[in-house]
Amino acid sequence: MEKFKFYCPTEIIFGKDSELSTASLIKKYNGHNVLIVYGGGSVKRSGLLDKICQQLSNDNLSYMILGGVQPNPIVSFVNDAVKKAYQANIDFILAIGGGSVIDTAKAIAHGLKYPQNDIWDIWTKKLTLTNTTPMGSIVTLAAAGSETSDSAVLTNEQIGQKRGLSTPFNRPCFAIMNPQLTYSAPNYQKACGIADILMHTLERYFAKEQHNYLTDYIAEGLLKDVMLQGKTMLEEPTNYIAHSEIMYAGSLSHNDITGLGRTKDFSVHKFGHELSAKFDATHGASLTTMWASWARYIYKQDIKRFCHLGKVLFNITGENEQVALETIKEVEKFFASLGLPTSISQLVGKKLTDEDIVYLSNMCTDNKTKTIGNFVPLNYDDVYAIFQLANH
Numbered sequence: 125m126e127k128f129k130f131y132c133p134t135e136i137i138f139g140k141d142s143e144l145s146t147a148s149l150i151k152k153y154n155g156h157n158v159l160i161v162y163g164g165g166s167v168k169r170s171g172l173l174d175k176i177c178q179q180l181s182n183d184n185l186s187y188m189i190l191g192g193v194q195p196n197p198i199v200s201f202v203n204d205a206v207k208k209a210y211q212a213n214i215d216f217i218l219a220i221g222g223g224s225v226i227d228t229a230k231a232i233a234h235g236l237k238y239p240q241n242d243i244w245d246i247w248t249k250k251l252t253l254t255n256t257t258p259m260g261s262i263v264t265l266a267a268a269g270s271e272t273s274d275s276a277v278l279t280n281e282q283i284g285q286k287r288g289l290s291t292p293f294n295r296p297c298f299a300i301m302n303p304q305l306t307y308s309a310p311n312y313q314k315a316c317g318i319a320d321i322l323m324h325t326l327e328r329y330f331a332k333e334q335h336n337y338l339t340d341y342i343a344e345g346l347l348k349d350v351m352l353q354g355k356t357m358l359e360e361p362t363n364y365i366a367h368s369e370i371m372y373a374g375s376l377s378h379n380d381i382t383g384l385g386r387t388k389d390f391s392v393h394k395f396g397h398e399l400s401a402k403f404d405a406t407h408g409a410s411l412t413t414m415w416a417s418w419a420r421y422i423y424k425q426d427i428k429r430f431c432h433l434g435k436v437l438f439n440i441t442g443e444n445e446q447v448a449l450e451t452i453k454e455v456e457k458f459f460a461s462l463g464l465p466t467s468i469s470q471l472v473g474k475k476l477t478d479e480d481i482v483y484l485s486n487m488c489t490d491n492k493t494k495t496i497g498n499f500v501p502l503n504y505d506d507v508y509a510i511f512q513l514a515n516h
């Protein structure tokens with residue numbers, strides 16, 4: 125193994141009825157006055173929000189409710205929420221929802237410690253985060269892995285930028301994961317979740333560092349499991365086993381375990397974030413749009429690795445360029461079989477103009493001042509070429 129640091133302090137409560145421990149967990153982490161954050165209303169419709177409110181009341185916890193987080197969550201929502209939470213003396217943030225709600229809750233938790241600042245100052249590192257407010261989540265969608273990750277992603281809607289912030293302060297105190305709470309998510313969101321989970325491991329799997337065999341086995345096991353159980357999950361909306369496997373994989377894939385000893389690449393995420401910022405595309409779909417084009421552009425960096433993946437996932441044998449390309453094709457076919465886009469026109473309904481691609485490439489590289497990725501660092505020209513490859 126190469127050297128690594130691993131710090132993932134989030135307490136995970138997994139399984140049926142796990143949400144029944146919400147109030148006791150909030151107390152354990154010193155919450156008294158809770159801000160409950162949720163999204164567009166799925167948790168109201170399912171009755172989950174009411175149940176949690178009742179539970180908090182029964183346990184003498186006071187709370188304030190704040191709904192309306194949108195997918196690809198935005199900065200102005202967070203800034204407003206921080207003001208309200210500050211005035212209400214909130215000391216704990218509870219997210220009930222998917223990655224967008226959890227990321228918003230993380231941002232509000234940070235913002236509460238800096239109520240005079242714009243939250244974007246923390247995202248752009250103008251302000252160094254040295255403290256946060258305790259937060260936890262009840263997860264309703266297996267996808268982003270935010271419930272245990274060190275990351276949170278916000279869109280600054282005024283300047284059209286979607287950016288992640290990675291910091292140990294983003295690790296929540298607890299994650300309540302009852303797979304049954306994910307049953308009601310639409311199949312498209314579940315499919316996007318499957319893609320995101322696969323991608324969090326793939327973006328760690330292709331790295332310059334070699335000889336991390338245990339990390340490889342964990343990563344490959346996760347990829348195989350998610351591809352198999354993901355299909356079942358989509359076909360059987362109340363299959364507990366499939367939903368639980370995917371839910372566990374969602375956290376495991378992005379809490380860093382599938383990448384220990386390696387440098388993350390995450391260039392496909394960078395492409396995806398720019399597409400989401402410009403077209404409000406769903407995160408998982410933005411990734412499947414770009415992955416194969418990225419892979420076809422860089423695969424020569426490590427043909428052996430692509431062939432090995434092909435053997436593990438698809439039983440393709442051989443070790444040459446053709447096999448590497450076949451592997452990429454099979455991954456792409458798998459995404460398509462989930463009903464997800466594998467080209468830009470499938471994602472946004474049209475081919476982009478050259479002006480659009482120039483814009484996206486500039487956004488990715490901070491106007492040609494930065495490269496993205498680590499497996500193969502990509503400069504502006506590479507990024508432009510990859511967007512062109514996907515633009516069909």
Ligand code: NZQ
Nearest residue numbers: 163164165166195222223224264265267270273275308309
């Ligand atoms: O808003 P509601 O009404 O709850 O509906 C949501 C939303 O419309 C719906 N949904 C979720 N659970 C449901 C449900 N509908 C019915 N029943 C349920 N049980 O699904 C829709 C999408 O929700 P969202 O939270 O946006 O999805 P996801 O979990 O995929 O999160 C995506 C966001 O997370 C970021 C993405 O960029 C994107 O902004 N990411 C966060 C990461 C992190 N913090 O570590 C890492 C990821 O790479 C990703 O970038």
Ligand code: ZN
Nearest residue numbers: 268320324393
């Ligand atoms: Zn992701």
